Amino acid sequence: MKIGELAQQTGLTRSRIRFYEQIGLLKTVERRPNGYRTYPPQAVMILGLITTAQRAGFTLDEIRTLLPSDLTHWDHAALMEALTRKIADIEALQLRLPQSRAHLLRLIEDIQERPDDMDCAANAHRVLTNMLAEHPEALDVTAGDIRLLDTKDRRQSVSPGHRKKTASR
Amino acid sequence: MKIGELAQQTGLTRSRIRFYEQIGLLKTVERRPNGYRTYPPQAVMILGLITTAQRAGFTLDEIRTLLPSDLTHWDHAALMEALTRKIADIEALQLRLPQSRAHLLRLIEDIQERPDDMDCAANAHRVLTNMLAEHPEALDVTAGDIRLLDTKDRRQSVSPGHRKKTASR
DNA sequence: CTTGACCTTAAAGTTAGCTTCAAGGTTAGG
DNA sequence: CCTAACCTTGAAGCTAACTTTAAGGTCAAG
Numbered sequence: 001m002k003i004g005e006l007a008q009q010t011g012l013t014r015s016r017i018r019f020y021e022q023i024g025l026l027k028t029v030e031r032r033p034n035g036y037r038t039y040p041p042q043a044v045m046i047l048g049l050i051t052t053a054q055r056a057g058f059t060l061d062e063i064r065t066l067l068p069s070d071l072t073h074w075d076h077a078a079l080m081e082a083l084t085r086k087i088a089d090i091e092a093l094q095l096r097l098p099q100s101r102a103h104l105l106r107l108i109e110d111i112q113e114r115p116d117d118m119d120c121a122a123n124a125h126r127v128l129t130n131m132l133a134e135h136p137e138a139l140d141v142t143a144g145d146i147r148l149l150d151t152k153d154r155r156q157s158v159s160p161g162h163r164k165k166t167a168s169r
Numbered sequence: 170m171k172i173g174e175l176a177q178q179t180g181l182t183r184s185r186i187r188f189y190e191q192i193g194l195l196k197t198v199e200r201r202p203n204g205y206r207t208y209p210p211q212a213v214m215i216l217g218l219i220t221t222a223q224r225a226g227f228t229l230d231e232i233r234t235l236l237p238s239d240l241t242h243w244d245h246a247a248l249m250e251a252l253t254r255k256i257a258d259i260e261a262l263q264l265r266l267p268q269s270r271a272h273l274l275r276l277i278e279d280i281q282e283r284p285d286d287m288d289c290a291a292n293a294h295r296v297l298t299n300m301l302a303e304h305p306e307a308l309d310v311t312a313g314d315i316r317l318l319d320t321k322d323r324r325q326s327v328s329p330g331h332r333k334k335t336a337s338r
Numbered sequence: 339c340t341t342g343a344c345c346t347t348a349a350a351g352t353t354a355g356c357t358t359c360a361a362g363g364t365t366a367g368g
Numbered sequence: 369c370c371t372a373a374c375c376t377t378g379a380a381g382c383t384a385a386c387t388t389t390a391a392g393g394t395c396a397a398g
Contacts (some may be wrong), residue, residue: 023355037376052300052304053308056269056273056309060355072294073289074289090310114180120241131218132218139221172345172347203343204347230384239355308383
């Protein structure tokens with residue numbers, strides 16, 4: 001299978017597949033006499049695994065150390081440890097999320113509950129002081145190895161699309 | 170207050186404070202005749218707010234559009250909308266996390282439950298096929314604007330660490 | 339008047355995970 | 369034989385949120 005076909009079957013871009021090879025993540029690739037890459041059908045599964053693991057929160061680096069070049073020879077111990085650790089991360093996050101959510105709700109209420117005799121400025125100061133006085137970690141939506149971030153348009157650009165200058169000024 | 174003192178009081182680095190000014194996030198700063206920056210005591214609170222909002226999952230860009238230069242003149246509507254959206258993100262994540270956790274647990278069990286008459290290779294294939302056959306989003310620990318990531322050493326790099334040329338050959 | 343702790347700037351570097359670009363080689367169809 | 373659709377490479381660019389570097393100015397103490 002040539003790279004174009006593999007790209008089509010996996011839904012990944014050619015550049016991404018070449019990139020994975022470049023960083024040593026995808027090793028099941030040979031060359032035809034003309035220099036073209038050629039992949040075994042297995043490669044579809046490997047790439048599926050990689051993207052699944054990514055969605056589960058593993059970095060490409062972690063995936064590389066876990067993924068055997070031969071799909072049949074896994075390092076059970078390392079794999080189990082990684083999976084277990086990831087579960088622990090999720091559990092830690094599960095504990096924090098309700099707190100963060102409650103804290104945000106409280107913040108909203110706090111802002112809306114402005115006493116009639118208080119002006120905006122004083123109210124703002126009141127709310128801010130309250131907030132910064134709370135546990136500093138109350139709004140912390142991070143847990144161990146895991147962290148919440150903004151994704152923006154990082155998912156699957158289908159059309160090459162119009163680029164967007166972030167224009168930071 | 171000079172930048173060193175502000176850095177000390179907030180726990181941030183000088184470079185970070187200058188950076189926030191550079192991207193238009195921190196505007197309460199004047200210059201002394203000698204060119205030194207000078208900050209009002211208020212700046213401590215503003216930086217506290219910024220880091221708190223960051224921990225709550227807001228990007229610096231979002232914070233900039235929400236944070237008024239004058240702490241007493243907030244855009245209530247925009248602020249409420251942002252807070253509400255962030256809560257929704259958290260709730261979406263709260264729904265997904267148990268599923269992801271369950272899926273990872275199932276994966277672990279699946280790997281360990283290898284039938285006695287099956288060799289590792291076949292077992293690996295069985296597990297992989299099972300996994301990739303599941304809902305592709307089952308392991309997806311992302312939700313809307315929110316995403317799980319590995320933090321590694323992104324918090325306070327103590328040692329610069331050895332660089333690694335991506336070129337693997 | 340020198341030393342050291344501050345302060346200044348612009349520019350480049352860092353990390354992750356890619357994409358885009360520039361400049362070309364290959365191949366199948368008409 | 370030409371053209372379009374593939375394929376190749378290395379290098380550079382992108383985003384976010386900073387840090388680091390280089391080259392220098394300021395200031396208080398001794």
